[in-house]
Amino acid sequence: MYNNRNKNYKIPLVIGVTGHRDILKEDYFKLEKQIEIIFKSLQEKYPNTPLILLSPLADGADRLVANVAVKKFKDYIDIKVVLPFDEETYKNTFGVEGISTKEESISEYEFLKSKIVNNKNDFIKLDFDKNYYNNFDDEKEKKAIRNKQYFMVGEYISIHSHILVALENPKSVGKVGGTSEVVRIKLSGEYQYFGKQNDVSYPEKGLVYQINTPRLSDHDTISLKNKKKYKIYKLFPDTNKLHEWNNEELDKYNFKDFKEHLFSKPCLTISEKEKYNSYRQQHLQINCLNKMIESNVDRIEKKVKEDIESLNKFGIKDLNVFKLVLIRRAVSTISSQNQEKMKTIENVLLFLIVLTTTIVLTKSIFSDVIKNFLSIFYPLVIVLFYIALTYFKKYKNIYEDTRAISEGLRVQIAWNIAKINQSVAMNYLSRQKDELNWIRSSLRALNIFSLNDSIRDLEKVNNYWIEEQIMYFTKSINKYSKIYSKSVDTTNMLFVTFVSLYF
Numbered sequence: 001m002y003n004n005r006n007k008n009y010k011i012p013l014v015i016g017v018t019g020h021r022d023i024l025k026e027d028y029f030k031l032e033k034q035i036e037i038i039f040k041s042l043q044e045k046y047p048n049t050p051l052i053l054l055s056p057l058a059d060g061a062d063r064l065v066a067n068v069a070v071k072k073f074k075d076y077i078d079i080k081v082v083l084p085f086d087e088e089t090y091k092n093t094f095g096v097e098g099i100s101t102k103e104e105s106i107s108e109y110e111f112l113k114s115k116i117v118n119n120k121n122d123f124i125k126l127d128f129d130k131n132y133y134n135n136f137d138d139e140k141e142k143k144a145i146r147n148k149q150y151f152m153v154g155e156y157i158s159i160h161s162h163i164l165v166a167l168e169n170p171k172s173v174g175k176v177g178g179t180s181e182v183v184r185i186k187l188s189g190e191y192q193y194f195g196k197q198n199d200v201s202y203p204e205k206g207l208v209y210q211i212n213t214p215r216l217s218d219h220d221t222i223s224l225k226n227k228k229k230y231k232i233y234k235l236f237p238d239t240n241k242l243h244e245w246n247n248e249e250l251d252k253y254n255f256k257d258f259k260e261h262l263f264s265k266p267c268l269t270i271s272e273k274e275k276y277n278s279y280r281q282q283h284l285q286i287n288c289l290n291k292m293i294e295s296n297v298d299r300i301e302k303k304v305k306e307d308i309e310s311l312n313k314f315g316i317k318d319l320n321v322f323k324l325v326l327i328r329r330a331v332s333t334i335s336s337q338n339q340e341k342m343k344t345i346e347n348v349l350l351f352l353i354v355l356t357t358t359i360v361l362t363k364s365i366f367s368d369v370i371k372n373f374l375s376i377f378y379p380l381v382i383v384l385f386y387i388a389l390t391y392f393k394k395y396k397n398i399y400e401d402t403r404a405i406s407e408g409l410r411v412q413i414a415w416n417i418a419k420i421n422q423s424v425a426m427n428y429l430s431r432q433k434d435e436l437n438w439i440r441s442s443l444r445a446l447n448i449f450s451l452n453d454s455i456r457d458l459e460k461v462n463n464y465w466i467e468e469q470i471m472y473f474t475k476s477i478n479k480y481s482k483i484y485s486k487s488v489d490t491t492n493m494l495f496v497t498f499v500s501l502y503f
Helices: 025-045 061-072 087-091 102-116 130-134 139-160 179-188 255-263 275-295 297-313 319-365 368-417 437-449 458-502
Strands: 013-019 051-055 077-083 123-125 163-168 207-212 232-235
Touching: 013 061, 013 139, 013 179, 013 437, 025 051, 025 061, 025 163, 025 207, 025 232, 025 275, 051 061, 051 139, 051 437, 061 077, 061 102, 061 163, 077 102, 077 139, 087 102, 130 139, 139 179, 139 437, 163 179, 179 207, 275 297, 275 319, 275 368, 275 437, 297 319, 319 368, 368 437
Parallel strands: 013 051, 013 163, 051 077, 077 123, 163 207
Antiparallel strands: 207 232
16 A cells, blocks of 8 residues: 655656546446546555646536545545636636536535645646636637637646546547547647647657546437446557456566566566556656655655755745755655665676686686686676676666656756746657656656746846756766775775786
8 A cells, every 4th residue: 555654755646637527426426436446556556656636626527536536545645726717717617507506516616625725736727818818708709718728728637647537428529628639639649738749849648547437418318328337448549449447457477577677677577568568667667766765765854954955045935846856856866876886886897807807817826626616606707797787787777767857857946946837848858759758757747836926036046046056066076076086996906906916
């Protein structure tokens, strides 16, 4: 089960929700059970990783999923409310004919909001010009603006989520900004407002859990004919096939999986025999990193004080920025730790090379008994050398991945201080598409902490960024100077040992 300790230092998995507003009340119980199954499955597969649920809290599906999170997974799931309009305008759109009145819907929204919203950071407000909207008297014009905002909300949730949960009747007629449209853009990567697919930068496609959900407007025609109501399907990008999800399915391990776990990137305990695993690997990588953070939290907390002092010095008190700083410190600590391990193994490899060379050069002076012993020694050295190289590769992979996230977060923090809401992931490492998907998706997920407040004092932002750069490069120079000095000392020691043995 999920360990809630030190959640502030971890990279979350972000779950987006989309679905129909006109869900029948008699369907709620069975749909809630299916949502609970999905959340429990994620909790079991990624026990070190917190979840964030992105929901607009509109009527129907949005609130249904949020209710499950509040009632059953309060300590595991944080909820961020994505608003397409200001709250006043938004509330005027509430209520579904035949299900609830506007007043009933507003009351339900306010009650649910009181359970999940602790401060303004729990709201994500998309750009909306209220005055421009109110200038129109024609309801047709206003509806067109609302549809655009709904479409933007769907895109925002799709692009910032690792997994999209869609309560959808796939046979319903698609509407602009509707559920089927949000599912389509998640599977296709064809975004209109938050980044278009091109050769340089594009949002990754993603996995969708579709729950076959009846809706009031289709109930008498399509939904009753559908014998698989409430079933959960996995939808993969670039395919039209539905994969019915058996939540009790187990991952099967064999020797090939064991080798992949031991000799490839860390924490990948599952092979790519199924297409699903290529998406799940991103989530495993995040969970793996969170596990390392959990085991090093004491070391991380010692260094966090410097970050807090730096933020206080420039009067920066934004909780969103603070959250990113904590995560960056945790990730950079893991990066430094694995860099230290790399250097240790480098010294071990160097020692083995010098030792082997020394024995080869001095072999002629030994007796036959010792020579026979040394002939057995060589295979052992080769095995040790191979194991050392394997672990060096592992530590190097972790170091490079975490350093990439740390560098991306360093820029994202500066952007967020300046209230630039664009995600670094849209512009960072975009040329390396496949192998760095999980890094970009992590950075994009973390950008949900950004808000649309007024721009700060740019001089203060610039001063903070300049000092951060100076501090960063000063530390880097000092670190590499120590590493170089240590490597030189080790090399000199081994050289002296070799010379003394030879002569």
